[in-house]
Amino acid sequence: MVIIKVIIKSKVKPTEDKYKVKKAILNIFPKANLRYSEKDFYGKWEGETKDVERFKELIRSQAILDTARMILEEKMDENSTRFYLNKQAAFVKAVNFDIDVHGGIYVKIIAEKGEDILKIIKDIAPRTKGGVIIEEEEEEIIEEKG
Amino acid sequence: MVIIKVIIKSKVKPTEDKYKVKKAILNIFPKANLRYSEKDFYGKWEGETKDVERFKELIRSQAILDTARMILEEKMDENSTRFYLNKQAAFVKAVNFDIDVHGGIYVKIIAEKGEDILKIIKDIAPRTKGGVIIEEEEEEIIEEKG
Incomplete structure (x- = not known):
């Protein structure tokens, strides 16, 4: 079990319902501990x-x-990665990374000390081949053969 | 009094509160007769x-x-003009024409028969000089002198 911390932020626009925005976040991260301001x-x-x-x-x-x-690797740095989730998709229990200019759900995944962020990313979103999850070591061997 | 018809439309996204969106519209067009679907x-x-x-x-x-x-003239055609109002600004009783990709408030102003759309636009948004409304005929004379 990898040890991580996930920071979540989402704006609530004037015409939005704050409880609907909360529900959108909890649809993806049900155990998130959220504060409103x-x-x-x-x-x-x-x-x-x-x-x-x-x-x-x-x-x-x-x-x-x-x-x-791809998204998780895009903004990866030494010990974290960050991305946005589309709030409207999240409201209907779907993950969608399309950027919402009015502020989607900001998610930052931080590797706790001793943990490797790339290892965490591999655990969350392993590579696939033909729709099947593959061990990345296997993939490297395949590539070497090719 | 010019005779016009104004058509108003606004989407309500899943995380929005439909009554807040309604309030945003009514802040700008208090007498609008609105239906929800x-x-x-x-x-x-x-x-x-x-x-x-x-x-x-x-x-x-x-x-x-x-x-x-400028906005009203931009999409002016033979007998109508159309534009978007920013929904969040409207919610706080302000007019803002910044386009909201997630769907602002669509407004179409239609000149009823016998009415000239440009005359209607001039009535709604007359030209100004130094912040003061001017008669457009005056402006033409000034331009001729210049």
């Missing part, structure tokens, strides 16, 4: 979790592991 | 009004007549 009609949910199981299930059931892997 | 989590307000007084007041008090005029 508001300033000048603009609200914000902020929180964290250590649990990414539902997110992992969803990217598997939606068969978007390769997209997820 | 919903399909697959996406809602829609649709309606019409003949009254643009609040809209006229707002573009005057916000001192954005020149912007409004």
